[in-house]
Amino acid sequence: MTDQHGGYGLPTPGDRLNALRTPPSSGTPAPATERKKHRPEIIVAIVVCAVAVLFGTQRILVRRAASSSSVQAQIAEQLGAELQKEAGVPAVLDGDVLFGVALKPGNYPSEMKVGDVVRAVTTPGIAGDGVARELEGRMTVMSIDSSTDIGGDTIVTLSGPQAATTEIASSGPIHLTIVEVGPK
DSSP: OOOOOOOGGGGGGHHHHHHHHHHHOTTTTOOOOOOOOOOOOHHHHHHHHHHHHHHHHHHHHHHHHHHHHHHHHHHHHHHHHHHHHHHTTTOOOOTEEEEOOOOTTTTTTTOTTOOOOOEEEOOOTTTTOOEEEEOOSOOEEEEOOOOOTTTTTTEEEEEEEEEHHHHHSSSSSSSEEEEEEOOO
């Protein structure tokens, strides 16, 4: 074979083809076209990391969704309470009930108004057995009706715990004390 070069001192296409067909000798570097073999440990490590990232992302998204739904529930409850107030319908919180109490004059502060938070003190029943005691739990005044139809008693609607209704029903006269003044 003669040493022919294409124009300007470059090898001919035949020279380049022969160089590709000739196996590399141990002293020359491997051609760039030879594929590297990947070790299985590295592939497994990459797959494990990818799965861990996916599960971590999923957990974060689930926590955000749960947090978001609880916040949405709180906002909906507050909106519902505000709409009920504007419409004149009393708002009842979770676990509370609305109940009415007939109060004699002097068994509640004359300054008591809707929105005040009160505590109830029960007195012994008609039979005279028992002692006066303060009921657990705070109650909110929802309405006050001083109608004269019930012998001069004032009817106060309260929002409070279910247990308070049983205590009040089984006692004698009720006395209310204001523990927090409501909004004006």
